Amino acid sequence: MEHQMCHLKELSRDILADIFVRIDGSTLASAACACCELHDVARDQSLWRQLCQATWPSTALEEAQHVISSSPIGGFDKFYANSYPLILHAKGTKPMPFKCPELKTHVSPSELASLVDVYYRKECVLSKVLDGILEAMNFSHAKDSEYNWNMNSNDRWRWYSNCPFKQELLSLDYDEFTGFYNELSYANNENDNHCHGHDEGRGFPSTSGVDDENLRHDYSMELMESLRLSWVLLDKKNGRSVNLSSWKPLLVQKTWPFHGVYLIHFGSIVAVEESLLPHKLSKCIIIVRCKMTEGEGGPKWMEISVQMEDLTGASVSGSKGLMVLNHALNCLQSSNHLEVEQGFHQNGEDYDNPPLKVGRSLVEVMKKKTEKNVEVTKKKTEKKQIEEEA
């Protein structure tokens, strides 16, 4: 039969919606392009809201509702379209010229909200919303933060513009006496803090109830495979958003062999104009420090923050950092994660040779995987040839 009936179109909108609720964002976008009717059903904002909340649980938080609804984002479908693909840095990527209308020269820190989600073993373990870059604004959210000084807004801005760019999601006390981070448990039980005695002799903190064996175990591979982080930056004024993270870690390192503390990098490489930074590139790094202990159900967070470096490794100032973020909001993106990962490989040499060779970078892992794949395919083709000859 040449002319086949289209059953999909025969279904009521309710049933179509029931089907659409089960597909991912990319497929939904694809279905919308198939024909007018599917496009109509696919435009239903509740479908996209569900997808957004499933991908970024932070968007379901009350603070997020306020932040998203007060910006001209135009709907959850636009939010998803902007935030789902990752920043792509490919050879020959050109930044948008400064005169481009989308790029303003001044971005106010209060206009840039952040929605952060962290997944461990496919479960969302942390979701937070920051309404603006608080360090550059008039107040600080962390009561013990070094940024909590009484200054007027001009001084604060001048101070912030010249300090290295940093935006903290969370950060715990640095104990200057021992030189090690004091661990605050996730439930913020401050009493526990002082129970961790310090073995001054060896300089290791003795963590009650945890084996030495456990601290020596290397969780690097596990973190590389199970930890995922998304940091969506939302320009509240213009309604654009971008995911600054790489989802997968770019780097996992154990910071000290017997300490059980891990340093993990996520992030992206943003192309900027030469007048802004040398080499025309900025690395936007999301730094995560956490402690891994067996039987405590996952990482214990010590720090999650965004910092920026240029290609020489020098930190980028606060004011330049804001401009980099401005570029990030308008730069090239890709839904093809493999392409994105390759972009790091060709450029981020730091991610090939970590300074402390204790952990393994994603790039190394990928290299090994590709080598293995090449070997396997070689063997397969050889086998085929033998079979054909027989």
Added chain:
Amino acid sequence: MASSSTSVVVSNKEKENKNTKKVTLKSSDGESFEVDESVAMESQTIKHIIEDGCANNEIPLPNVTSGILSRVIEYCKKHKEAAGESEPSVTSYTSNSTTNPLTEWDTEFVKVDQNTLFDLILAANYLDIKGLLDLTCKTVADMMKGKTPQEIRETFHIKNDYTPEEEAEVRKENQWAFE
């Protein structure tokens, strides 16, 4: 008098019952199917008809052909049995376990041509059988996953009714999904 059957509460834990109440379902093409009342009540629509005391002789189902109705009955029987054997809370549409034999049965059950699949969706919707509707909708959703718009059109025989300008605009809107 069939009215006495409507006041009987059908328990999920009921196992062998020599006096199982039966109902007769009549398809749109005039075929009759006799089934256990408990199996028929997997359909909320039929359940309401029975509870309202309207199920005198046969329950007519003008929207469902005999071919589809027999499959639906097969589904309901299988799921009723499975619910009876284990805890009532363990039903196929909530269990994600691949080792669950019911999941395997379900997968085989939906390996049918598109005509049948969509008829099953319509029947499940009309008869209000949540598990079957979930299963069939999920099957269609899986058929769409990862496909380009053209592939979706081909799979479901959809006619492209966009003008070239409209199509270009929609493509641009959704460009992010293809890069």
